[in-house]
Amino acid sequence: MKNNTAYHVRITADQSPISLNLREVWKYRDLIMLLTKRSFTLIYKQTILGPAWVVLTPFLTSIVYTVVFGNMAGLSTAGVPKLLFYLCSHSLWSFFAECVTRNSSTFIANANVFGKVYFPRLTVPISSMLFAGIQFLVQLFMVIALIVFHVFQGAVHPRPELIPLIVPVILITGLMGLSMGILISSVTTKYRDLQLLVSFGIHLFMYVTPVIFPVSQLSDGIWKTLLLLNPMTAPMELFRTVLLGTGTVRSVSLLSNGIFAVIIIPLSVLIFNRVERNFIDTV
Template identity: 45%
Template sequence: MNQTDDWDLVVKPLNKWYDLRLKEILRYKDLLLLFVRRDFVSVYKQTILGPIWFFIQPIITSITFTVIFGNLARISTDGIPPILFYISGITLWNYFSDTLTKTSDTFTANANIFGKVYFPRMIVPLSVVLSNLIKFSVQLLLFLSVWVYFLITKDDIHPNIYLLFVPFLILLMGFLGLAFGIIISSMTTKYRDLKFLVGFGVQLLMYATPIVYPLSIVPEKYKWIILANPVTSIVETFKFAFLGIGDFNIWHLGYSLMFTIILFFIGLVVFHKVEKSFMDTV
């Protein structure tokens, strides 16, 4: 009997750190899509308004921001109608924060499934990114209609050629959220301390991002803090492209891109390392 060594699967305690088994994800693409479908269908089952909730949330937040930051605190919006200013920021920010918070408990929330069946764990956070992308697209429609309305009625909005950057910005935002999410998720399987930080950390991060204020009103002295936040330049470019306010700086965007790539890569490695043994510590 000639025992050939063409094993399909070899499982060892430690694989090479770069052996991420990404090919497997392709084999499970159907599962990815089914998870996305599940997320959608299940969230709005037994609700009356169903997917309309997608719209209600950003509308109400925008109105609240307009009242509090615009009318009460009188924070500048660089001459843009407040509701349009806030909704543009909120739409993009929600995409980022939802992706981050929902991927950050991948391991703990799915422990019961992960404990019984093997499939590439990365499928779960990826499905979160996809379903948030769909949700974002729907909310983007809302933003676009508000934007078109003001575009027709007012003439201080100047969309420009950088609109071509928008798909890239969306992709970048998704990956950035995912990268943070999987790192946090990997780090919270054994020590749950970080979990407490995520909820309010994301909220704090929003105030370190030009969502409720334009970058232009930040004093020069503190600007570097805001710019060190990789989300800033993405939001700024987004607003610049649609509204023509703020400024576009290719270096700042390049920084965000590098930040995302490096963070995502670290995330992949850490996530893969943790996925193999987290069942013992979760």
């Protein structure tokens, strides 16, 4: 017994809500990697094109956007070639959207496993984020290749000096997606209605975020102010500023993003942690 005290765990009814054990999550890092790998294995099993879908989907979507929003609706893309603009915006947005939707069903989709064995539950959303992140990175390479092509033609002017900013942009986008996802997931252990709203909601959210249009498209006024207050506006515009050399990064957007991140990330993890302890009794 004495030599086992390293593994002593005490389970009581009343654990403080901030008993977040990130060290334990780290110990299960191999599980995170395996879960991520599993997602890839499963998604491309029994498909003809396999991993090619990672680049095919955003490419096809961007073509549709080019036709519908670019040509038919005539939305401006701030002088950037339309396909490139949409491809670039879509890759970051779908990373965010994927994080939200995948994680929003964490508890319900894994109820069976969670009900049988204990492991730090956060490993599951983290692996979903990694899965979406890796897909995003692959798409990013495609975007960069296209940018290089357009740079030679003089059509875009990226800002290479700002490239280090890409890292925090990606991190904050992923973490915000993860937080919103697990928050929804925590609530849906009780009310499943919300889960049906997720894909609809995220779609709606896309139209109030500068994804298919730049902020500069809007003239000053209440709508522009609201758009600038959207916490996803800053990462989106910043991302395009670096890669395409065009974007509207205002301090108000950065502040809104910062405040949102500082509140929602810890809050969602705490609620998730709270729910994970007993959720199996309610599903």
